[in-house]
Amino acid sequence: MAMAALRRExxxxxxxxxxPQPINPIRSSIASSEYDTIPFAFRFVYIYIFRNxxxxxxxxxxxTKAMKMVAASKLRAIQTRAENSRGxxxxxxxxxGDTPSVDVKKNVIVTISSDKGLCGGINSTSVKISRGLYxxxxxxxxxxxxxxxxxxxxxxxxxxxxxxxxxxxxELQKNPLNYTQVAVLADDILKNVExxxxxxxxxxxxxxxxxxxxxxxxxxxxxxxxxxxxxxKLGELDSYEIEGGETKSEVLQNLTEFQFSCVMFNAVxxxxxxxxxxxxxxxxxxxRNAGDMLDRLTLTYNRTRQASxxxxxxxxxxxxxxxxx
Amino acid sequence: MxxxxxxxxxxxxxxxxxxxxxxxxxxxxxxxxGDSKFVDAWKKLIPNIDPPKTPSAYMAPxxxxxxxxPSKLTVNLVLPYDSVLSAKExxxxxxxxxxxxxxxxxxxxxxITELKPxxxxxxxxxxxTKYFLSGGFAFVHANSIADIIAIEATPVDRIxxxxxxxGLAEFQQKLHSASTDVEKAEAQIGIDVYSALNAALTG
Numbered sequence: 001m002a003m004a005a006l007r008r009e010x011x012x013x014x015x016x017x018x019x020p021q022p023i024n025p026i027r028s029s030i031a032s033s034e035y036d037t038i039p040f041a042f043r044f045v046y047i048y049i050f051r052n053x054x055x056x057x058x059x060x061x062x063x064t065k066a067m068k069m070v071a072a073s074k075l076r077a078i079q080t081r082a083e084n085s086r087g088x089x090x091x092x093x094x095x096x097g098d099t100p101s102v103d104v105k106k107n108v109i110v111t112i113s114s115d116k117g118l119c120g121g122i123n124s125t126s127v128k129i130s131r132g133l134y135x136x137x138x139x140x141x142x143x144x145x146x147x148x149x150x151x152x153x154x155x156x157x158x159x160x161x162x163x164x165x166x167x168x169x170x171e172l173q174k175n176p177l178n179y180t181q182v183a184v185l186a187d188d189i190l191k192n193v194e195x196x197x198x199x200x201x202x203x204x205x206x207x208x209x210x211x212x213x214x215x216x217x218x219x220x221x222x223x224x225x226x227x228x229x230x231x232x233k234l235g236e237l238d239s240y241e242i243e244g245g246e247t248k249s250e251v252l253q254n255l256t257e258f259q260f261s262c263v264m265f266n267a268v269x270x271x272x273x274x275x276x277x278x279x280x281x282x283x284x285x286x287x288r289n290a291g292d293m294l295d296r297l298t299l300t301y302n303r304t305r306q307a308s309x310x311x312x313x314x315x316x317x318x319x320x321x322x323x324x325x
Numbered sequence: 326m327x328x329x330x331x332x333x334x335x336x337x338x339x340x341x342x343x344x345x346x347x348x349x350x351x352x353x354x355x356x357x358x359g360d361s362k363f364v365d366a367w368k369k370l371i372p373n374i375d376p377p378k379t380p381s382a383y384m385a386p387x388x389x390x391x392x393x394x395p396s397k398l399t400v401n402l403v404l405p406y407d408s409v410l411s412a413k414e415x416x417x418x419x420x421x422x423x424x425x426x427x428x429x430x431x432x433x434x435x436x437i438t439e440l441k442p443x444x445x446x447x448x449x450x451x452x453x454t455k456y457f458l459s460g461g462f463a464f465v466h467a468n469s470i471a472d473i474i475a476i477e478a479t480p481v482d483r484i485x486x487x488x489x490x491x492g493l494a495e496f497q498q499k500l501h502s503a504s505t506d507v508e509k510a511e512a513q514i515g516i517d518v519y520s521a522l523n524a525a526l527t528g
Contacts, residue, residue, distance in 0.1 A: 087408035090384050091401065091472030095437070095464050098381035101363035132371040179405035179476065201377065215377040236435075239467070244423030244439030251439055258462055262474065265405055 047308070050301040054294060061290035067118070068283035075208070075276035078177075082205055082269040089216070089266050092259045095240075096224065097233030100217050104196035106145075107137045108166070110189070110264070111157070112202040112271045113150035115170055120278035122203045122211055122271075123152035129213045130157070130201050134164075137199075147189055149268070166193050177272060179265050186261035196223050200263060205273035209281055216267065218260045221252040390467040394432030399470045400447065402456070402478060409456070409478055410447070417448040418471060420463045421521075431469045438463050442521040444481065445473065455481045457525050459518065486526055493519035 111130045113123045130153070134144045146161060148154045148168045157165060167189060175181065189198075198218040203211040219227065228237040242248045360379055367376040397414040419428045421443025429436075440461050447454045461475035496515030503509040 081406060084407045085405055086383075087401065087403040087411060088405055088474065089380060091403065091464055091474055093380045093384055094387050094466070094470075094472065098360070098379050100360065100379045101366060128374055129377045132367065132374055132376075136366060136370055204378065204383070213375075213377040214379065214383075216380050236467075240435040240437045240464075242437050243427070244441075251437065254439060255437065255462060258474070262405070 046304055047301065050297060050304065054297045054301065057290050057294050057297065061287050061294065064283045064286040064290065068280050068287065071276045071279040071283060075273060075280060078269065078273050078276065079205070081177075082266070082273045085266045085269050088262045089259075092262065096219070096237070096259070098217065099219065099227065099233055100199070100215060102197055102217065102219060102223065102227065104137075104219075104223055105142055106194055106196040107133075107142065108145050108147055108193050108195040108198050109133050110147045110198055110200045111149065111153045112200065112267055113148070113153035114271070114275040115151045115173065117152060118279060118282060119275050120282040122274050122278045123150070124156070125211075125213050126201050126203060126271075127153050127156045129215065131161075133199055133201065133215065134161070145193065147193060149185075172268065173272060177265075177268055179261075182265040182268055183261045186257070186264050190257055190260060196220050198260060200267050202267040202271040203274035203278075204270045205277060208277045211274040211278060214267075214270075216263050218256060218263055221249060221256050224252055224256065225249070387466065387470060388468050391469075395469045396431060397469075398429060398431045398433075400473065401471070402445070402473045402475070404475055404478055413447075413449075415447050415449040418473075419444075419446045419448075420471075420473060421445060421458060422463070429463075429465055429471055433465050433469070433471075435467045436463075436465045438465075440473070440475065442518045444525045445475075445478065455525075457481055457484060457522060481525055484522060484526055489519055489522045489526060493523060 109130050111126055113126050117123075130146065134146075137144050144164065145166045146157055146164050147166050148157060149170075149172055151170050154165075154168045154170065169185065169188075172181075172185075197220065200216045200218070202214060202216075204214040206212050224234060224237070227234040242251050244251060360381060363379065364376045397416065398418065400410050400413050400415050400418055401408070402410040417428060417430050419426050420438070421427075421440055422438040423441045424438075426443070427438065440458055440463055442460050443458060445456045445458050447456075456478040457480075458473075458475040459477040461473065463474070464472045466472075493516065496512050496519055500509065500512035500516060503512050
């Protein structure tokens with residue numbers, strides 16, 4: 001019965017564990033159904049195999065627990081800043097409205113992602129949304145380009161949209177995020193990329209377990225004027241008096257550049273928060289998984305150990321009784 | 326009739342599912358016309374993925390223009406790292422517009438102005454609070470809401486006179502030794518900011 005349980009366990013634990021030592025050749029070369037035919041002495045090897053496997057799973061559990069703590073502390077640090085920056089984009093949306101369905105010729109999709117992995121599905125979600133926006137905004141006479149922030153989205157988008165990537169920026173979080181850095185970045189993007197509409201794709205941080213994929217749209221000054229004349233959401237823009245600067249178009253130009261840098265700053269902070277939150281929950285489920293694996297391994301280890309002790313006792317006793325006659 | 330039943334049930338189920346798909350969010354007001362156009366276009370082309378949210382979903386809609394002039398002006402002063410004033414009801418604000426100091430009272434005409442470095446003073450009854458702004462934009466809406474977006478805003482009593490003098494001298498020096506246009510422009514910006522700071526402290 002213990003052998004049957006071990007056979008079952010053997011099948012379950014064979015694949016996913018990463019074992020660094022030369023245990024693998026032994027383990028994989030012995031199918032669990034042949035266990036009974038192995039001479040007794042080699043069964044002790046199995047106990048060592050289990051022990052080593054348990055040690056490595058325990059180490060993995062410790063590492064993932066530590067990573068979760070680190071992510072939690074980083075999240076705490078950045079969460080207050082992200083929440084404070086939420087007021088920054090609201091005046092622009094109140095003035096210029098939110099126009100994700102605007103129809104323009106040159107779309108630029110700015111995808112914000114993380115540099116490091118092990119953070120759950122947020123980068124894949126951002127890439128999926130970016131691809132969706134690309135599809136939505138492609139058509140005759142329309143073109144769509146990507147500007148990518150972060151390694152992970154770059155790795156995914158380079159595979160099938162390499163010719164559409166205008167700019168790829170990595171190592172954003174080497175220094176703590178601040179407005180000056182993001183303003184310089186926004187300036188770079190605006191100088192090097194021709195755009196009618198910039199669509200920023202990021203994950204908004206709603207709570208430690210919830211991240212909402214979001215897209216913010218920033219229009220170029222010409223499109224703002226076009227939409228203001230066409231009426232609709234921006235129709236009231238003409239009723240605003242423009243002060244400062246020489247001409248209306250100059251002020252609008254400054255306004256759109258400022259809007260882009262403010263929206264980018266908030267988006268980058270929110271995405272960083274989402275990254276840390278997602279990493280926390282990924283590492284948490286990983287530690288829990290390692291704990292479950294450890295429990296199962298402990299059970300089979302004990303069963304193997306007891307089985308071998310029992311077998312040894314049986315052999316001794318039957319040997320002794322054979323001598324007695 | 327039995328063939329219609331599954332379709333009917335599916336419609337009922339999907340309607341129920343749609344009602345359930347917006348849980349626990351108190352800050353999601355009704356979607357506006359532009360949003361529903363986007364959402365519909367998305368759903369048609371990409372049915373398997375949920376459409377992304379847009380900023381208007383995270384913002385409470387602004388009140389419409391009232392017919393009579395309200396008595397108080399609502400001011401929002403936001404910085405990248407903090408909202409200094411949010412929805413504060415005041416009597417008047419004086420903003421440092423690029424064309425000079427501009428006073429904004431309730432019922433002011435809708436305006437978009439660029440700001441230069443200078444003092445923002447907020448008048449509430451007999452209290453006057455002064456902030457030194459580094460520059461930005463100010464929007465005054467027709468419904469007597471003023472949004473001021475700046476990069477830095479410090480209360481005037483936190484500014485150190487000595488550092489201001491030193492900075493001014495430094496940037497004047499830089500302007501003299503500047504060779505390229507970019508350096509000249511940067512030095513000029515520095516001089517503008519420091520002279521404004523100086524004026525703020527003395528004036």
